[in-house]
Amino acid sequence: xxxxxxxxxxxxxxxxxxxxxxxxxxxxxxxxxxxxxxxxxxxxxxxxxxxxxxxxxxxxxxxxxxxxxxxxxxxxxxxxxxxxxxxxxxxxxxxxxxxxxxxxxxxxxxxxxxxxxxxxxxxxxxxxxxxxxxxxxxxxxxxxxxxxxxxxxxxxxxxxxxxxxxxxxxxxxxxxxxxxxxxxxxxxxxxxxxxxxxxxxxxxxxxxxxxxxxxxxxxxxxxxxxxxxxxxxxxxxxxxxxxxxxxxxxxxxxxxxxxxxxxxxxxxxxxxxxxxxxxxxxxxxxxxxx
Numbered sequence: 001x002x003x004x005x006x007x008x009x010x011x012x013x014x015x016x017x018x019x020x021x022x023x024x025x026x027x028x029x030x031x032x033x034x035x036x037x038x039x040x041x042x043x044x045x046x047x048x049x050x051x052x053x054x055x056x057x058x059x060x061x062x063x064x065x066x067x068x069x070x071x072x073x074x075x076x077x078x079x080x081x082x083x084x085x086x087x088x089x090x091x092x093x094x095x096x097x098x099x100x101x102x103x104x105x106x107x108x109x110x111x112x113x114x115x116x117x118x119x120x121x122x123x124x125x126x127x128x129x130x131x132x133x134x135x136x137x138x139x140x141x142x143x144x145x146x147x148x149x150x151x152x153x154x155x156x157x158x159x160x161x162x163x164x165x166x167x168x169x170x171x172x173x174x175x176x177x178x179x180x181x182x183x184x185x186x187x188x189x190x191x192x193x194x195x196x197x198x199x200x201x202x203x204x205x206x207x208x209x210x211x212x213x214x215x216x217x218x219x220x221x222x223x224x225x226x227x228x229x230x231x232x233x234x235x236x237x238x239x240x241x242x243x244x245x246x247x248x249x250x251x252x253x254x255x256x257x258x259x260x261x262x263x264x265x266x267x268x269x270x271x272x273x274x275x276x277x278x279x280x281x282x283x284x285x286x287x288x289x290x
Contacts, residue, residue, distance in 0.1 A: 035065045038238060041076045041088030042068050044151065044178065047202045047226070050258035051089040051114055051250055053273040055241075058284060062240055073100065073154050080108040080231050086238070087245050089114060091229040095222040096120060096155035111228030111245040115202075115252050120156060121221030122147065122163070122214035123199030125189050130196070132215040133167055140170045143196035147171055148185070150178045156198050156221075163220040185209070202255040204263040240288045247287035250276075 038059050042048055056066045069085050077100050079085040091097055091110065124130055130142060147164070149157050152175040164171050181197055182205065188195035189209055196214070199205055228245040235242040254276065261267035277284060 035063060036238060037065045037067055038087070038241060039067045039069050039085045041079060041085040041090065041229075042070050043073050043076055043088075043090045043154075044070070045090065046178070046204070046259050046262065047200075047255055048089050049262070049269060050255045050273070050276075051228075051248065053258075053269050054250070054276055055087075055089070055244070055248070057270070057273055057277060058244065058288075059238075059241055062238075062288070064238065064241065072151055073097070076229070077104045077108070080104070080229055083231055083233060086231050086234045087111070087241075088229045089226075091227040092118075092120070092155060092224045093227060094224065095159060095220070096224050098155070099158055100155065107232075109230040109232055109234070111230045112248050113225045113227050114248060114250050115255070116225040117223045118201050118226055118252060119213050120159075120200040120224055121198070121216055122160075122196055123205075123211050124194075124196050124214055125192075126210045126212050127192060128194050128196070130214060131212075132217060133163060133220075134217060136169055136171070136196075137167055143171075143194045145171050146174055146196070148174045148176075148181050148195060148197040150176055150181045150198065156200065159220050160198055163216065163218075166218055166220060202252045202259060204256065204259045207256060207260050208263070243289060244284070244287045249283070 040052055040055065040059075042052055052068065056068070059066050069079065071079065073090070076085065076088050076090060080088060081104060093101060093110075122133065124143070128143065130136060130139070136143070147160055149160055151157065157173065157175065160173050163169075164173060185195060185197055185205065187193075199211065199213070205211060228248060230242065230245055234245075258269065258272050258276075261272050262269055
């Protein structure tokens with residue numbers, strides 16, 4: 001290169017600088033123009049779908065891309081801690097997720113109570129002659145010595161294990177999925193057979209069947225409130241959506257209306273979410289800016 005005339009060398013250097021500058025400007029524009037991605041956690045429970053779908057649409061309105069990250073409850077707490085998800089509409093306190101709260105306290109932010117005082121615990125059809133957990137002592141055979149449950153490790157399953165031990169019941173806790181549990185419930189009720197299982201509101205089960213909550217005098221199950229859980233860095237990442245999940249509300253009845261629409265197949269969840277947003281637009285606008 002030392003034999004190249006200086007004027008040609010200068011032209012080459014200027015051209016190279018222009019190419020480098022052009023590439024840099026293009027990269028900066030692309031980076032600045034990229035939408036931030038909000039990752040919403042989703043454990044395998046239907047009641048999460050209404051607030052999740054509404055929030056997904058609101059985040060997209062605010063200019064974000066949304067990624068839904070699925071996993072079990074234990075994964076959600078770890079993902080919040082590690083920053084693998086930003087928000088999760090799935091936290092139940094004070095009882096259902098008590099053990100997780102003890103393990104992960106201070107590792108995430110507790111957001112708004114989506115709704116409060118929701119019943120959770122043991123459920124049976126009205127025709128089963130059991131009213132309280134104490135009635136089961138010595139009478140476990142009335143429900144075939146079993147409690148039908150779902151995914152092992154979930155807060156409600158942990159509470160059921162503690163209840164069996166606490167009342168010293170001769171019972172087996174059957175794990176599976178929510179779908180497999182509800183299939184057993186549907187079969188038992190259609191044949192008027194005894195069954196004891198784990199239930200909660202909001203859920204379409206209380207709209208479909210004539211059910212009763214089994215009282216738990218010792219308090220292994222309580223009336224819980226349902227919260228958003230938030231990664232600690234989310235406020236800096238998306239302050240408008242942080243405000244939103246610190247204020248968001250949706251009633252149990254509204255949630256169950258979504259769930260019945262899904263259950264019957266009469267309505268698409270995105271259409272229901274759009275309708276709900278339209279009906280609650282003024283509140284949503286306030287949630288975003290407070």
